[in-house]
Amino acid sequence: MSVRKPFEQSYYPPVPTKLTKLFRTNLVWQFFRFLVLNIRMLRMIRKH
Amino acid sequence: MARLLILGAGIAGQTAALHARNKLSSNHEVVVVSPNSKWNWIPSNIWVGTGYMKPEQVTFSLAPVYAKSNIIFHQAKAVSVHPAGDSKSSLSFVTIEYTLPEKLGQTEKITYDYLINATGPKLNFDATVGLGPDKNSLSVCTFTHAHDTSKALAGVIAKMKKGERQTLLIGTGHGNCTCQGAAFEYLFNVEFELRRQNVRDKAKIIWISNEFELGDFGIGGMFLKRGGYVTHSRIFTESLYTERGIEWITQAHVKEVLPGKTIYENLDGEEETITHDFAMLLPPFSGVGLKAYNKNSEDITSQLFAPNGFMLVDGDYAKKPYEEWIPGDWPKTYQSPKYKNIFAAGIAFAPPHAISKPMTNPNGIPIFPTPPRTGMPSGVMARQIAFNIADMIEGREAEPKRKASMANMGAACIASAGANFLKGTAVSMTMYPIIPDFKKYPDTGRDLNYTSGEIGLAGHWIKHFLHYAFLYKAKANPFWRIVPE
Numbered sequence: 001m002s003v004r005k006p007f008e009q010s011y012y013p014p015v016p017t018k019l020t021k022l023f024r025t026n027l028v029w030q031f032f033r034f035l036v037l038n039i040r041m042l043r044m045i046r047k048h
Numbered sequence: 049m050a051r052l053l054i055l056g057a058g059i060a061g062q063t064a065a066l067h068a069r070n071k072l073s074s075n076h077e078v079v080v081v082s083p084n085s086k087w088n089w090i091p092s093n094i095w096v097g098t099g100y101m102k103p104e105q106v107t108f109s110l111a112p113v114y115a116k117s118n119i120i121f122h123q124a125k126a127v128s129v130h131p132a133g134d135s136k137s138s139l140s141f142v143t144i145e146y147t148l149p150e151k152l153g154q155t156e157k158i159t160y161d162y163l164i165n166a167t168g169p170k171l172n173f174d175a176t177v178g179l180g181p182d183k184n185s186l187s188v189c190t191f192t193h194a195h196d197t198s199k200a201l202a203g204v205i206a207k208m209k210k211g212e213r214q215t216l217l218i219g220t221g222h223g224n225c226t227c228q229g230a231a232f233e234y235l236f237n238v239e240f241e242l243r244r245q246n247v248r249d250k251a252k253i254i255w256i257s258n259e260f261e262l263g264d265f266g267i268g269g270m271f272l273k274r275g276g277y278v279t280h281s282r283i284f285t286e287s288l289y290t291e292r293g294i295e296w297i298t299q300a301h302v303k304e305v306l307p308g309k310t311i312y313e314n315l316d317g318e319e320e321t322i323t324h325d326f327a328m329l330l331p332p333f334s335g336v337g338l339k340a341y342n343k344n345s346e347d348i349t350s351q352l353f354a355p356n357g358f359m360l361v362d363g364d365y366a367k368k369p370y371e372e373w374i375p376g377d378w379p380k381t382y383q384s385p386k387y388k389n390i391f392a393a394g395i396a397f398a399p400p401h402a403i404s405k406p407m408t409n410p411n412g413i414p415i416f417p418t419p420p421r422t423g424m425p426s427g428v429m430a431r432q433i434a435f436n437i438a439d440m441i442e443g444r445e446a447e448p449k450r451k452a453s454m455a456n457m458g459a460a461c462i463a464s465a466g467a468n469f470l471k472g473t474a475v476s477m478t479m480y481p482i483i484p485d486f487k488k489y490p491d492t493g494r495d496l497n498y499t500s501g502e503i504g505l506a507g508h509w510i511k512h513f514l515h516y517a518f519l520y521k522a523k524a525n526p527f528w529r530i531v532p533e
């Protein structure tokens with residue numbers, strides 16, 4: 001989407017690679033992350 | 049018989065009411081006073097604001113839920129608190145004014161043994177000239193605001209479909225705003241919607257915020273372990289803005305919104321103007337403006353409430369510089385130091401200070417986020433307050449024993465970045481503790497084992513699931529207690 005131009009604010013931040021973006025919506029990987037995130041949140045809740 | 053009076057039926061008030069009712073024997077009364085007939089799952093308002101959800105999907109009528117739960121409900125707004133009664137009686141009471149159409153404007157005194165103030169925020173649009181849906185900008189803070197905003201968004205999308213370029217400004221509408229997370233979610237949901245409708249190339253999207261840097265969110269940002277580095281949330285947030293082609297303006301105090309134009313001052317004290325076709329700018333929050341009176345009807349509001357209208361509780365409110373802030377400043381039981389039978393939960397309690405470092409521009413204008421009190425901590429503190437009050441009413445304890453300091457509490461936050469079951473994403477964040485503790489965690493302020501963030505479709509699934517889970521719980525449906533706060 002963005003076109004990086006020198007010295008503009010969008011020139012410096014890291015941007016995800018195609019593979020990273022693919023994993024963000026890959027159903028198998030995201031199902032696994034769904035489980036991990038739920039466990040992570042449950043650990044947080046158990047700390048209260 | 050004892051009476052627990054709860055002001056407000058939002059996330060905190062509803063959580064407190066249901067838990068208190070569950071813990072208290074039936075000879076005690078739980079009474080809720082709230083001006084709206086409907087309960088609103090506010091986090092999903094951002095989806096109403098893009099048209100992904102309808103107002104009916106984020107609300108339900110409160111009266112039937114309270115009727116089945118043996119909770120007395122007055123559709124009214126609290127006006128004043130009288131902790132020592134008045135000249136006629138020493139019983140503590142609250143004056144309410146009905147908003148129920150059949151009793152509109154009528155006032156009544158409701159006595160209480162224990163009081164929980166869970167009135168949330170006043171949306172203080174008046175703090176900025178021209179801000180707000182009645183004036184020149186839009187909001188997603190209530191479901192009606194969000195619904196109107198979705199219509200305005202549909203309008204700019206229609207223009208883009210005709211080939212017109214449009215500029216959308218989204219963010220915070222004052223130097224003291226909180227709730228950057230909500231504006232952030234709306235920003236990315238709008239961007240996603242524009243892509244879905246194939247008009248993204250016609251839109252310039254600009255974020256404006258009072259944060260010092262992106263990724264601050266009013267909590268000073270957070271450090272995360274990622275790719276062999278400990279990195280600040282600023283880097284991840286800038287990455288997301290860059291990836292989605294969104295420009296950003298930070299360190300901004302919006303001072304005036306005109307039709308199609310916003311004027312702001314930055315931390316250097318310079319004034320700038322941006323033109324736009326659509327502006328969704330969140331307002332700053334203050335307390336709802338409850339008054340307090342003593343037995344002689346003298347105004348004692350300043351003894352119960354901070355100048356910003358939020359209720360003073362057991363925090364350390366002594367003014368001190370950022371360098372001297374400690375986690376122990378934050379309240380633990382949310383009990384009023386002056387009146388031991390009064391408590392405040394959720395946004396209604398006065399935070400002792402900000403979390404992000406305060407900054408002021410050369411013209412003396414403070415530009416920094418005030419502390420967020422999101423759904424999870426609001427619910428947790430409301431539950432603990434309800435349990436403490438139930439213990440005291442039932443004679444199990446003489447004083448509140450359970451604590452819920454934001455300095456010892458973690459939070460999980462799912463920020464939607466596009467709503468779709470196959471292509472949507474959300475940023476899933478956890479942090480512990482909410483209030484950074486630089487003594488315990490010198491470099492990062494938080495425990496890196498419990499502080500995390502990632503973006504992906506799984507976050508959207510969780511956000512969507514939580515939408516239904518929290519509505520289910522708030523309706524007091526069977527086994528509601530298994531849904532955590």
Ligand SMILES: Cc1cc2nc3c(=O)[nH]c(=O)nc-3n(C[C@H](O)[C@H](O)[C@H](O)COP(=O)(O)OP(=O)(O)OC[C@H]3O[C@@H](n4cnc5c(N)ncnc54)[C@H](O)[C@@H]3O)c2cc1C
Nearest residue numbers: 056057058059060090091126167168230394395421422423
């Ligand atoms: C658009 C948006 C999106 C958000 N998204 C998230 C999110 O994704 N995750 C998250 O954790 N948090 C989110 N938040 C924050 C979350 O909504 C708040 O943390 C939460 O609502 C606070 O609960 P509360 O009960 O203190 O206040 P509220 O939920 O605002 O409830 C206040 C209640 O008090 C009532 N009231 C007002 N005045 C009076 C009066 N005078 N007398 C009696 N009652 C009164 C109101 O009608 C309401 O019922 C979001 C906020 C916004 C605005």
